[in-house]
Amino acid sequence: MVKVRVPATSANLGPGYDTMGMAFNLYNYVTMEESGTGLNISVQGEGKGEIPLNEDNIVFQAACRVFQEVNYHPKGLKILLENNIPVTRGLGSSASTIVGGMMAANIISGEKLDKEHLLLLAINMEGHPDNVAPALLGGVVVAAGFNELLNYVKIEVPDGLNAVAAIPDFPLATKTAREAVPKEVSLSDAVFNIGHASLLVAALMKSDFNLLGKVMEDKLHQKYRSLLIPGMEEVFSAAKRAGALAVTLSGAGPTLVAFTTGKEKEIAQVMKDGFAPFNVSCRTIYLFPERDGAVVMP
Ligand code: HSE
16 A cells, blocks of 8 residues: 655646646645456545546546556556545646645555656646645746657745745646636747746746745746636735735636735735625635655655
8 A cells, every 4th residue: 555645736827828837735645556356446635526436537537547657557556545635726637636635555556656747747747837836846946848859947945935825625637727828928928938037047946035926936937827716916905015025816716815924914914805895705724845855655
């Protein structure tokens, strides 16, 4: 039996659309064992009652990709998912299930794949790297390209940088949120994001929170998706007034993440209050960067 812990992630980090993400200390757990025969999946916590318990289950499908890759034929599978990451809220729950399923399957089948190989399989399954890469590796990961053209770098998150997440009580499917983003953008918007994403990497590497607060801005996706998230712009402004360094749409949303070095309680309150006039109720949680990524539990 193997048990894997996989962190939540916030993708894009503002300007890093489809290329940057950060891991946080909120976890899903995948326990897997060969059971002799058949498939037995159970879910506890987030997603219980929604997540399929048959062969459509993403953890099972991710595990199968690894088994196929190494030509291993498991004798029955029993899978337990203990979920703390909210589903379809933009905190990387689907990436965590892919990474968890692949890591567990890799161990069951004799640990034939290294992390890089698992990363490539996970990106191919998810379609973009910005959630699965930090879920697997921890910290902030910048990644671009596919298969043999994949390049990625893990950046340690500077000490003292924390976050407050406001998680609205409505789901937003990634597919819907991606359809809201235009297929073509202006050169000036592209240049804006290249500059800001590059400066964000520099700010993280130099632990320069002043710069970080100025460059987590985006022109490629957030304004289009704000139409799907009533109150988003107002919550951004309120959190910044309350002391947040920067506020971003987490992944495809609808969760908003405020990055901060303090005043978490005040920021959480104004984010909640900011959504209220738009009839959006939300829960707020404090998040801390997860440095190690997915791990096998002892
Ligand atoms: N980069 C992706 C998006 C992350 O924003 O659509 C969602 O999984």
